[in-house]
Amino acid sequence: MELAFYIAGAVAVISTILMLTRMNVVHALLYLIVSFLAVAVDFYVLGAPFVAALEVIVYAGAIMVLFVFVGMMFNLGQHAVKMERQWLSPGIWSAPALLAAVLLIEVVYLAKGSTGAIGASVIQPKEVALVLFGPYMIGIELASMLLLAGMVGAYHIGSRQAEKPEIQHDADTHERRADTSGDLVLAGAHQPSRTP
Amino acid sequence: MFSLGLTSLLVRRNLLFVLMSLEVMLNAAGLAFVVAGSRWHQADGQVVFLFILAMAAAEVAVGLALVVQIYRHFQSLDVDGLDEMRG
Amino acid sequence: MVSLLWLIPALPLASALVLLLFGPRLSRGAAAAFGVGSIGLAALTTILVSSSFINAPPAGNAYTQVLWTWMNVAGFAPQIGFYLDALSLVMVLVVTCVGFLIHIYAAEFMIEDESYSRYFGYMNLFVASMITLLLANNLLLLTLGWEGVGLCSFLLIGFWYREPANGRAARKAFIVTRVGDTAMLLGLYLLFTRLGTLQIQDLMQRASAQWRPGSGFAVAAALLLLGGAVGKSAQFPLQVWLPDAMAGPTPTSALIHAATMVTAGVYLIARTHVLFALAPAAQTAVGVAGAGTLLLAGFSALTQHDIKRVLAYSTVSQIGYMFLALGVGAWQAAMFHFLTHAFFKALLFLGAGVIIDALHDEHSMFRMGGLRKELPVAFWTFLIAGCSLAGLPFLTAGFFSKDLIIWSAWSAPQGHPLFWIAGMAGAFLTSLYTFRLIFRVFFGPVGTPVTKRPGYAMTIPLVVLAFFAIVAGYLKGPFLAVMDSVLPRTVEAHTGLTEVSSEVVAALLFLVGVYFAWLFHLRKRSLAEALVANPAAHALHEWWFAGWGFDWIYDKALVQPFVWVSQINKSDFIDAFYTGVARLTDLLYRGLSRSETGRVRWYAAAMAGGSVLFIAVVLFL
Numbered sequence: 001m002e003l004a005f006y007i008a009g010a011v012a013v014i015s016t017i018l019m020l021t022r023m024n025v026v027h028a029l030l031y032l033i034v035s036f037l038a039v040a041v042d043f044y045v046l047g048a049p050f051v052a053a054l055e056v057i058v059y060a061g062a063i064m065v066l067f068v069f070v071g072m073m074f075n076l077g078q079h080a081v082k083m084e085r086q087w088l089s090p091g092i093w094s095a096p097a098l099l100a101a102v103l104l105i106e107v108v109y110l111a112k113g114s115t116g117a118i119g120a121s122v123i124q125p126k127e128v129a130l131v132l133f134g135p136y137m138i139g140i141e142l143a144s145m146l147l148l149a150g151m152v153g154a155y156h157i158g159s160r161q162a163e164k165p166e167i168q169h170d171a172d173t174h175e176r177r178a179d180t181s182g183d184l185v186l187a188g189a190h191q192p193s194r195t196p
Numbered sequence: 197m198f199s200l201g202l203t204s205l206l207v208r209r210n211l212l213f214v215l216m217s218l219e220v221m222l223n224a225a226g227l228a229f230v231v232a233g234s235r236w237h238q239a240d241g242q243v244v245f246l247f248i249l250a251m252a253a254a255e256v257a258v259g260l261a262l263v264v265q266i267y268r269h270f271q272s273l274d275v276d277g278l279d280e281m282r283g
Numbered sequence: 284m285v286s287l288l289w290l291i292p293a294l295p296l297a298s299a300l301v302l303l304l305f306g307p308r309l310s311r312g313a314a315a316a317f318g319v320g321s322i323g324l325a326a327l328t329t330i331l332v333s334s335s336f337i338n339a340p341p342a343g344n345a346y347t348q349v350l351w352t353w354m355n356v357a358g359f360a361p362q363i364g365f366y367l368d369a370l371s372l373v374m375v376l377v378v379t380c381v382g383f384l385i386h387i388y389a390a391e392f393m394i395e396d397e398s399y400s401r402y403f404g405y406m407n408l409f410v411a412s413m414i415t416l417l418l419a420n421n422l423l424l425l426t427l428g429w430e431g432v433g434l435c436s437f438l439l440i441g442f443w444y445r446e447p448a449n450g451r452a453a454r455k456a457f458i459v460t461r462v463g464d465t466a467m468l469l470g471l472y473l474l475f476t477r478l479g480t481l482q483i484q485d486l487m488q489r490a491s492a493q494w495r496p497g498s499g500f501a502v503a504a505a506l507l508l509l510g511g512a513v514g515k516s517a518q519f520p521l522q523v524w525l526p527d528a529m530a531g532p533t534p535t536s537a538l539i540h541a542a543t544m545v546t547a548g549v550y551l552i553a554r555t556h557v558l559f560a561l562a563p564a565a566q567t568a569v570g571v572a573g574a575g576t577l578l579l580a581g582f583s584a585l586t587q588h589d590i591k592r593v594l595a596y597s598t599v600s601q602i603g604y605m606f607l608a609l610g611v612g613a614w615q616a617a618m619f620h621f622l623t624h625a626f627f628k629a630l631l632f633l634g635a636g637v638i639i640d641a642l643h644d645e646h647s648m649f650r651m652g653g654l655r656k657e658l659p660v661a662f663w664t665f666l667i668a669g670c671s672l673a674g675l676p677f678l679t680a681g682f683f684s685k686d687l688i689i690w691s692a693w694s695a696p697q698g699h700p701l702f703w704i705a706g707m708a709g710a711f712l713t714s715l716y717t718f719r720l721i722f723r724v725f726f727g728p729v730g731t732p733v734t735k736r737p738g739y740a741m742t743i744p745l746v747v748l749a750f751f752a753i754v755a756g757y758l759k760g761p762f763l764a765v766m767d768s769v770l771p772r773t774v775e776a777h778t779g780l781t782e783v784s785s786e787v788v789a790a791l792l793f794l795v796g797v798y799f800a801w802l803f804h805l806r807k808r809s810l811a812e813a814l815v816a817n818p819a820a821h822a823l824h825e826w827w828f829a830g831w832g833f834d835w836i837y838d839k840a841l842v843q844p845f846v847w848v849s850q851i852n853k854s855d856f857i858d859a860f861y862t863g864v865a866r867l868t869d870l871l872y873r874g875l876s877r878s879e880t881g882r883v884r885w886y887a888a889a890m891a892g893g894s895v896l897f898i899a900v901v902l903f904l
Contacts, residue, residue, distance in 0.1 A: 012197065013197060013200070016200050016220055017200065019204075019220075020200065020207075020208070020213075025213070028213065028216060029216070032216055032219070032220070035220070035223075039223060039227055042227065046230060046234040047234050048230050048233070048234060048245075050242055051230055051242045051245045051246070054246065054249060055249075058253065059219075059249060062253065063219065063252060063253055063256045066256055066257070066260055067212070067215070067216065067219075070212070070260045070263060070264065071212055073264075074212075074267060074273070076273075083274075084210060092207050095206075096203045096205075096206035096207050097203050099202070099203075100199035100200070100202045100206075101199065103198075103199055103202065104198075104199040107198075121234070123234070123237070123238075123239050123242060127239045128239045128242045128243060128246075130239075131238075131239040131240060132243055132246070136243050139243070143246075143247055143250040143251070144250075146250060146251060146254050147250055147253065147254050149254065150253070150254030150255070150257045150258050151254075151257060153257075153258045154257040154258050154260070154261040155261075157262055157264075157265055158264055158265070
């Protein structure tokens with residue numbers, strides 16, 4: 001059992017790394033799906049069959065599918081791949097990697113010292129359900145409201161017509177706004193004079 | 197996994213990749229919760245994971261809708277191009 | 284009746300408050316009613332108080348009225364208290380009565396000015412401060428009045444503030460008197476720390492009990508008080524402000540710079556005469572200052588062509604006489620001269636005001652002439668005042684008072700023949716410059732034509748003052764008797780010159796002066812021009828015209844170095860502190876605004892960095 005855990009974990013990490021470094025969006029998505037499936041296996045081994053099923057059905061099945069739809073919709077071809085290659089020089093990885101590494105070290109330091117057997121007990125779905133509808137009732141309700149809000153919001157945002165191309169905002173005054181690039185303080189200072 | 201997700205979030209400029217790394221990070225956090233629940237033999241870890249899942253779903257829905265709008269508006273998915281709200 | 288004493292400063296003060304707070308809303312009539320009326324009531328009150336005081340003198344010939352204790356700090360408890368004795372009575376009478384006449388005059392003189400109520404507000408505030416000064420029973424309250432009159436002098440000299448030159452003159456007056464005020468305050472500190480009180484009467488008693496005559500402390504304190512007096516009374520070396528103070532309106536010059544404020548120094552010395560008697564060195568300094576000033580100012584008055592400046596230098600010179608009297612110990616003579624001087628000098632200034640107003644703001648006597656037919660009242664009153672100033676024998680008050688001083692300069696215990704010679708020389712100069720003025724302005728061919736004649740409000744005070752300028756001299760006997768209660772009578776210590784013979788010499792000098800003035804300025808005016816054309820004489824003329832170069836000396840020695848130092852210290856390290864704060868804020872602003880890039884990844888990195896730091900803090904601290 002433990003071996004299964006570590007193998008699945010390794011698969012998850014490796015496929016995540018692969019996902020990060022892909023140029024093509026759809027390739028990366030597929031790798032991500034693999035990563036999620038591996039994590040689902042991890043969950044099962046840990047003794048949480050319910051969330052394992054959930055992971056596969058909801059996360060990999062619904063959310064990732066949504067991503068795939070959108071990614072395919074954009075139809076990003078070779079041009080996008082070239083852009084990605086341009087953007088991702090090796091040097092760029094250094095600072096964020098350092099930051100993340102520091103965070104990793106801190107978290108590992110915090111988590112050290114607590115060991116336990118893997119898969120010692122299996123928590124059945126029935127137990128989870130009892131806890132869900134008991135103490136965490138309100139969480140359920142809130143989550144459902146959140147999903148409703150998300151649905152409505154997504155519908156509205158998605159349904160808006162594409163706006164007209166970007167024009168100057170003071171179209172009604174026939175003036176060009178001065179370029180106060182980045183300087184809130186001076187924003188009001190360079191007003192061109194109005195002709196009365 | 198969280199660190200990986202964080203790194204990739206900071207590095208990649210394509211919007212979709214940013215969202216994907218966000219998912220990775222969420223997943224990693226959920227994994228941590230489940231492990232903790234298993235460690236102490238409580239169902240609470242799984243419950244929290246359920247909530248994280250619901251939240252991620254809602255976020256993805258809205259986020260992808262926004263991505264679609266942005267693409268229509270700016271004709272590109274470059275995150276750095278979305279810097280109009282600067283000081 | 285005497286208990287009405289507190290009303291005398293209170294009435295003008297209340298009126299000043301009303302005028303200054305509600306001034307713009309008051310009509311001319313209302314403002315004049317407040318301004319003149321309050322002084323009139325104060326004068327009436329003074330007369331009532333003084334008649335009650337003289338008919339039924341209180342114990343010790345002094346009346347004290349304490350209103351309240353000003354402060355009580357560690358045993359130092361000065362009061363708002365008034366002390367009335369013959370000295371302060373005389374001075375308050377002069378201030379209120381002459382002040383009243385001048386206010387009536389000003390009511391018409393300033394009628395066209397747009398800041399009418401502001402003017403009367405300042406004038407009333409001045410009178411209130413002056414009376415506080417005179418009636419104060421302790422030196423701290425006196426200093427309050429002292430500062431008040433200095434302030435009002437500044438405000439009134441610079442009354443027409445839109446003209447920069449007036450502002451400069453006002454500043455000059457204030458700064459110069461400030462120098463004197465500082466000396467006076469140091470004197471007060473010395474007196475307080477050594478003798479433990481500032482109540483004037485207690486101070487005098489303790490001083491004579493604790494300090495031997497000629498002791499260092501007495502001399503130091505007296506010299507410091509002299510410094511203050513010299514500043515306020517425009518004596519050497521601080522006389523430079525008074526001629527420039529003529530930039531103010533003429534009634535102001537009449538009230539402040541002729542009759543009242545400039546005599547504050549004389550009052551101070553007379554009040555503390557016990558202290559000066561304990562310090563002969565200081566008293567001699569007083570006399571020397573007085574003698575020097577009267578000659579210095581006399582020569583300068585001889586060369587001026589602005590009539591007000593002639594009168595200003597004349598004032599400086601006459602106060603020099605008063606200081607001379609104080610310096611030789613002729614206390615009563617000094618006060619008598621103060622009385623007569625107030626009348627004729629105020630009259631001279633008011634008359635000058637009439638002339639200037641009538642000739643539409645012409646100040647130079649060389650452009651005037653022949654006014655005795657056009658302005659008869661002004662001519663006769665001016666003539667009377669001029670004769671009083673110069674000392675026309677027996678007919679004018681000035682003769683009596685000035686000759687008393689000059690004779691005392693010889694005969695008093697601290698008198699000296701040199702002082703007498705200086706006094707006589709001064710008398711000659713006085714006669715000369717006074718009649719130079721009169722002959723140029725009122726006689727000869729007509730210069731600038733008269734465009735305006737004065738009304739009753741301006742002429743009646745002239746007549747009243749002229750009356751007193753003659754009559755006051757005959758009150759010499761009773762006056763000195765009244766003064767006996769507060770100032771010691773001068774004994775005749777040096778013989779060799781009788782009073783009569785001194786008077787004869789003075790009368791002769793008067794006549795010689797009139798003759799020369801007539802010769803150079805009426806009979807053959809070309810002689811005057813010829814005299815000045817000579818290069819040596821011309822240089823001398825220019826030098827005296829510029830007040831013996833004191834302005835130039837002070838400018839080079841004091842003003843320029845000070846300005847230079849303040850220039851190089853303009854951005855000193857204290858300023859750096861404040862600009863540093865501003866600069867720091869600016870720096871922070873720029874830095875922080877740079878961090879707001881609008882890029883999501885940058886913000887996410889910031890969040891990650893922040894969480895790393897936070898966890899580190901939790902872990903390791």
